[in-house]
Amino acid sequence: MSSQIKRGVSLYSFQNETFQGKMNLEDCIRTCAQFGARGIEVIGEQSFWGWPEVGANQADIDHWHALIKKYDCTPVSHDYMLDYKRYKGRPMPFEEQVASVRRDIDFGAALGTPFIRSLVSIAPEVLVAAAPYAEEKGIKMLTEVHAPLHFDHPWIIRMAEMFQKSGSPALGFLPDMGMFLKHYPRVWSAKFRRMGVPDRIADYIEKAYEDRVLSEYVILEVQQMGGTGPAIGMAEVIRHNSAFEPKRMLDYMDMIHNIHGKFYEMTEDYVEPSIPYDEIVAVLQKGGYDGYICSEYEGNRWIEDAEEPDSVEQVRRQQVMLARLLGEPEAPALKAAA
Amino acid sequence: MMDNKMIIEGSLENVDGGFAFQGRLPYYRGLGLSMVEDIEVSVDGEPVAREAIRFSVRGKTYTLDEMETVYDNRWNFGEKATIIVLKDGGLQPGSYRIGFGTRLRISYLPMVPTTRDSKELALAA
Numbered sequence: 001m002s003s004q005i006k007r008g009v010s011l012y013s014f015q016n017e018t019f020q021g022k023m024n025l026e027d028c029i030r031t032c033a034q035f036g037a038r039g040i041e042v043i044g045e046q047s048f049w050g051w052p053e054v055g056a057n058q059a060d061i062d063h064w065h066a067l068i069k070k071y072d073c074t075p076v077s078h079d080y081m082l083d084y085k086r087y088k089g090r091p092m093p094f095e096e097q098v099a100s101v102r103r104d105i106d107f108g109a110a111l112g113t114p115f116i117r118s119l120v121s122i123a124p125e126v127l128v129a130a131a132p133y134a135e136e137k138g139i140k141m142l143t144e145v146h147a148p149l150h151f152d153h154p155w156i157i158r159m160a161e162m163f164q165k166s167g168s169p170a171l172g173f174l175p176d177m178g179m180f181l182k183h184y185p186r187v188w189s190a191k192f193r194r195m196g197v198p199d200r201i202a203d204y205i206e207k208a209y210e211d212r213v214l215s216e217y218v219i220l221e222v223q224q225m226g227g228t229g230p231a232i233g234m235a236e237v238i239r240h241n242s243a244f245e246p247k248r249m250l251d252y253m254d255m256i257h258n259i260h261g262k263f264y265e266m267t268e269d270y271v272e273p274s275i276p277y278d279e280i281v282a283v284l285q286k287g288g289y290d291g292y293i294c295s296e297y298e299g300n301r302w303i304e305d306a307e308e309p310d311s312v313e314q315v316r317r318q319q320v321m322l323a324r325l326l327g328e329p330e331a332p333a334l335k336a337a338a
Numbered sequence: 339m340m341d342n343k344m345i346i347e348g349s350l351e352n353v354d355g356g357f358a359f360q361g362r363l364p365y366y367r368g369l370g371l372s373m374v375e376d377i378e379v380s381v382d383g384e385p386v387a388r389e390a391i392r393f394s395v396r397g398k399t400y401t402l403d404e405m406e407t408v409y410d411n412r413w414n415f416g417e418k419a420t421i422i423v424l425k426d427g428g429l430q431p432g433s434y435r436i437g438f439g440t441r442l443r444i445s446y447l448p449m450v451p452t453t454r455d456s457k458e459l460a461l462a463a
Contacts, residue, residue: 019362019416043367046366046415049414049417053409054411054412081367085443085445086373088372088407121445301340304340304341304342
């Protein structure tokens with residue numbers, strides 16, 4: 001039986017190519033459509049120059065809608081930032097933060113996305129205050145639950161309680177699958193080794209991660225092994241990344257409306273070596289999830305010092321993996337694009 | 339991220355009052371100019387004084403101090419900004435090791451990251 005879960009892509013995945021002007025918005029959307037990934041997620045200010053301080057051109061918004069129609073895709077999410085540190089030395093006042101979120105609600109509505117993504121550091125009070133406006137515009141604001149935070153962290157628990165207490169259907173979550181980091185990513189380890197981390201220390205850190213040793217102990221051990229600079233850095237990333245359990249999403253299924261299919265590397269045989277997508281998809285199916293999983297390739301920054309990332313091929317491989325896990329009949333376009 | 343793509347190859351040139359090259363923001367999105375805390379430039383390892391640096395996008399030029407209160411302009415994703423260094427007579431023709439760094443105040447990060455690139459750029463006679 002085919003799954004209710006749908007495949008999409010966050011155009012964040014193609015940042016290496018779009019940054020350099022090697023792919024434009026049409027290239028990105030056409031590529032996603034070729035992979036059968038019809039849900040399109042954007043970081044508004046990555047894909048639309050000028051947003052938010054200057055504003056986006058109406059012509060660019062019209063172009064977006066024309067492309068979505070041309071390639072038979074669906075807008076999923078506008079990921080906004082809310083720069084509450086815009087003013088040096090003082091935080092942005094509360095009311096101004098709420099007003100800023102309202103503008104991003106408007107922008108999401110202009111792009112036709114049912115969701116806008118809120119960064120996890122945005123105070124729940126701001127989101128609750130903006131919720132009535134989001135409801136009016138038919139937009140859900142989804143807080144991205146992202147490592148080092150997770151569904152058992154007190155910040156997320158407090159947020160969930162506030163969202164529930166508000167009773168607003170416009171408040172929910174968007175989990176990033178990077179929080180289920182089962183193994184130390186090979187591309188991270190390789191980069192730290194290129195930066196000069198000795199093999200004996202890098203091997204120790206990878207083993208300690210497998211053994212789920214507390215990050216503070218790993219950092220101390222690396223110091224005592226004589227590690228400095230990048231060796232400490234390689235250990236410190238364990239502070240911000242952990243193998244939390246995908247099943248922790250089950251308590252919040254009714255608040256989860258989009259998924260970031262974070263990945264660092266897809267092998268030729270369609271495996272993400274560090275994130276357990278088989279477990280993840282099983283949990284989402286068990287929870288009755290029927291939204292999108294949007295590919296979010298983040299390996300680029302870990303390999304760009306050694307090789308030019310091929311984001312399109314990486315996304316293709318993840319889409320093949322997802323199509324298989326979702327029980328879709330083998331999509332010919334996915335093979336043809338190889 | 340994008341560290342090695344910050345400086346645009348072949349962009350070094352003399353301009354009125356100094357020299358300039360093109361640079362990109364090392365980030366997966368753009369940023370409002372008030373959040374660019376600092377821009378560093380060095381030439382063959384010699385740091386340039388902050389006061390001698392100008393930042394220019396789409397025809398608007400700012401000192402780094404001015405940028406700190408610019409709330410209506412951005413350094414867009416992948417956008418090539420012109421980084422100007424005030425120096426009488428500019429640079430003599432030749433090859434220079436140009437260093438370029440940015441310190442950015444990112445709302446969600448628990449630190450203020452500095453990212454640097456360095457490239458050998460030639461200035462034609």
